[in-house]
Amino acid sequence: MSKLDRIALVTGANKGIGFEVARQLSQTGCTVVLTSRNREQGENAVAKLKNEGGVVYYSQLDVCAPNTIAATHKFIELKFGRLDILVNNAGIIESTDGPASAASMDAIEKTLKTNFLGPIQVTQAMLPLLKKSKHASIVNVSSGLGSLTLNGDETHMCSQVPYVGYCASKAALNMFTVKLAFELKDTHIKVNSADPGYTATDLNNNQGYQSIEEGAAETVRLALIEENGPTGTYSDKEAVLPW
Numbered sequence: 001m002s003k004l005d006r007i008a009l010v011t012g013a014n015k016g017i018g019f020e021v022a023r024q025l026s027q028t029g030c031t032v033v034l035t036s037r038n039r040e041q042g043e044n045a046v047a048k049l050k051n052e053g054g055v056v057y058y059s060q061l062d063v064c065a066p067n068t069i070a071a072t073h074k075f076i077e078l079k080f081g082r083l084d085i086l087v088n089n090a091g092i093i094e095s096t097d098g099p100a101s102a103a104s105m106d107a108i109e110k111t112l113k114t115n116f117l118g119p120i121q122v123t124q125a126m127l128p129l130l131k132k133s134k135h136a137s138i139v140n141v142s143s144g145l146g147s148l149t150l151n152g153d154e155t156h157m158c159s160q161v162p163y164v165g166y167c168a169s170k171a172a173l174n175m176f177t178v179k180l181a182f183e184l185k186d187t188h189i190k191v192n193s194a195d196p197g198y199t200a201t202d203l204n205n206n207q208g209y210q211s212i213e214e215g216a217a218e219t220v221r222l223a224l225i226e227e228n229g230p231t232g233t234y235s236d237k238e239a240v241l242p243w
């Protein structure tokens, strides 16, 4: 299948890495369904990509609101009849997340709902459309902070990051990647986790050392993975990561 034929859905694509992933996918010729929880911000993002020549549609989608997931499913079903690429990008870090001994329950619960349950709900809703693709790819935008191995290595910077809710949400998302990839291993659907790397976005008050273009690279590579490419992997733009 030519890249030009691909239909791609990106969550949390009004800004940050999600917007850049939508931009890069549209530049390869994909038709992009750009989604966001805030309609106005999402429609502005769509307008920017259309100005750059992209074929981009908007659908409002809050990963914690099942009615918006169902409406986006309906939109894609009626418009395209299938989905080739799903990028589960939307994610949060809560300000009252923190060390395991003191993080607020509210922050941990909200983070797990958005970063773990959200991608599962979106994926389960979109699977019937992904099954209609000839060659589909699901990318779960994880983080190095989801690695149990790196968090447990006191010489690695991940072990110094306190946010237990965020780290647990990405570790759980990685488990979803592993379980779904195994379940779908004999199908045409690839499922992989991408770590963008520490990237300057609103998520970290623009403290990240990578540009947003660099932060989008691994997710875009996995989204466009070839038909006989790997499934059930976890990587950043330089290497395979330990779970």
Ligand SMILES: NC(=O)c1ccc[n+]([C@@H]2O[C@H](COP(=O)([O-])OP(=O)(O)OC[C@H]3O[C@@H](n4cnc5c(N)ncnc54)[C@H](OP(=O)(O)O)[C@@H]3O)[C@@H](O)[C@H]2O)c1
Pocket: 011, 012, 013, 014, 015, 016, 017, 018, 036, 037, 038, 061, 062, 063, 064, 088, 089, 090, 091, 092, 114, 118, 141, 142, 143, 144, 195, 196, 197, 198, 199, 200, 201, 202, 203, 204, 208, 215
């Ligand atoms: N930046 C990094 O260094 C880094 C490193 C590793 C992993 N990541 C991951 O990369 C992904 C993108 O983050 P980013 O750095 O680009 O952060 P960002 O600029 O804060 O963007 C996060 C996006 O997720 C959206 N979002 C949050 N909750 C949502 C919900 N319930 N439904 C739909 N959309 C929702 C936000 O929408 P609003 O604008 O409405 O808030 C925004 O569009 C996240 O999964 C993050 O965990 C980032």
